[in-house]
Amino acid sequence: MNNVKIIGVGSYAPERVVTNFELSEIVDTSDEWISSRTGIKERRITEGENTSSLAAKAALGAIKDAKIDPLELDLIILATTSPDSFTPSTACLVQAIIGADNATCFDIGAACSGFIYGLNVATQFIKTGAAKTVLVIGAEVLSKILDWEDRSTCVLFGDGAGAAILKRSETNGILSIFTGSDGKGAEFLECPAVSVKNPFVTKNHEKTEVISMNGKEVFRFAVKAMPTGIEEVLKDSPYTIDDIKYIVPHQANMRIIEHVAKKLNIDSSKFFINLDRYGNTSAATIPIALDEMSKAGLLESGDKIIIIGFGGGLTFGSALIEW
Ligand code: ACO
Numbered sequence: 001m002n003n004v005k006i007i008g009v010g011s012y013a014p015e016r017v018v019t020n021f022e023l024s025e026i027v028d029t030s031d032e033w034i035s036s037r038t039g040i041k042e043r044r045i046t047e048g049e050n051t052s053s054l055a056a057k058a059a060l061g062a063i064k065d066a067k068i069d070p071l072e073l074d075l076i077i078l079a080t081t082s083p084d085s086f087t088p089s090t091a092c093l094v095q096a097i098i099g100a101d102n103a104t105c106f107d108i109g110a111a112c113s114g115f116i117y118g119l120n121v122a123t124q125f126i127k128t129g130a131a132k133t134v135l136v137i138g139a140e141v142l143s144k145i146l147d148w149e150d151r152s153t154c155v156l157f158g159d160g161a162g163a164a165i166l167k168r169s170e171t172n173g174i175l176s177i178f179t180g181s182d183g184k185g186a187e188f189l190e191c192p193a194v195s196v197k198n199p200f201v202t203k204n205h206e207k208t209e210v211i212s213m214n215g216k217e218v219f220r221f222a223v224k225a226m227p228t229g230i231e232e233v234l235k236d237s238p239y240t241i242d243d244i245k246y247i248v249p250h251q252a253n254m255r256i257i258e259h260v261a262k263k264l265n266i267d268s269s270k271f272f273i274n275l276d277r278y279g280n281t282s283a284a285t286i287p288i289a290l291d292e293m294s295k296a297g298l299l300e301s302g303d304k305i306i307i308i309g310f311g312g313g314l315t316f317g318s319a320l321i322e323w
Pocket of ligand 1: 153310
């Protein structure tokens with residue numbers, strides 16, 4: 001089996017910042033409510049750019065960081081809940097924008113765990129020799145699938161994209177990786193696609209194509225999924241939590257992260273947080289965080305970090321990475 005390493009990261013978020021104060025002019029909410037319940041202060045919202053555009057900008061950042069030619073890419077995996085279209089895949093649209101003519105491209109849907117699922121698929125392709133250089137992107141324009149009259153959801157999410165380049169390598173960078181799903185909890189976090197409409201439909205099952213969430217159930221799920229993710233990637237490794245420099249969690253909600261830090265007795269400064277500035281960008285939160293950390297010089301070669309995602313599906317996953 002080949003070794004796999006992350007050799008570059010990139011991210012992009014729309015320039016338009018929307019503060020909690022601005023949201024309080026649209027729906028009945030307040031900065032105090034949003035900040036105290038979630039930790040979110042502001043988010044980026046696109047003024048027209050779609051998911052492929054955000055994704056391509058993040059991808060070009062990662063390509064530059066990795067110092068590769070787009071033609072070296074033989075696989076592009078794009079994780080999203082908010083694709084431009086059912087077909088073509090958003091990965092194919094990105095391929096055309098960045099000029100990665102030699103890549104096979106597809107999207108995957110695993111909501112907020114999507115980047116980790118994508119990382120897992122990419123890792124398996126490289127390990128087995130089916131691919132050598134892979135672009136994994138998490139990209140979302142969630143603002144187009146939000147109900148902007150529903151204060152319980154529209155304040156939580158934002159738009160953005162992050163990307164990583166994985167390459168076959170001498171040394172191993174993906175030390176262990178874990179994913180899981182629980183379809184029994186599907187109803188807790190949903191965004192329906194188009195409803196079934198044809199001349200033969202006898203019953204109307206129409207649902208609106210916006211995100212709905214049972215916040216309490218998602219909270220319950222998340223505070224179980226995160227400790228599981230940490231345990232799973234550490235258990236077959238020679239490392240303990242003390243060897244881990246940073247935990248990079250899916251940036252959904254500060255209360256979830258604080259709850260888990262307390263439960264596992266981990267100093268909360270070990271968790272990298274940027275949700276105050278971006279809100280929840282679903283599949284994009286982790287690669288955006290990785291890019292920010294890399295640019296800020298927080299990650300040095302040899303550092304061990306754990307990334308953890310959880311989200312609609314329900315889905316969850318984690319990876320132990322040596323930078
Ligand atoms: N502003 C003001 N009031 C609000 C808002 C808002 N934006 N949203 C809800 N409320 C009100 C409700 O209407 C309710 O009022 P009522 O008591 O008069 O009926 C009250 O606040 C409490 O509502 P709850 O839903 O019980 O609020 P809760 O304390 O559970 O907090 C939250 C909601 C923050 C979503 C919480 O359930 C949570 O943290 N859930 C975790 C899920 C999560 O973070 N999801 C993010 C995306 S999912 C993912 O990434 C996997």
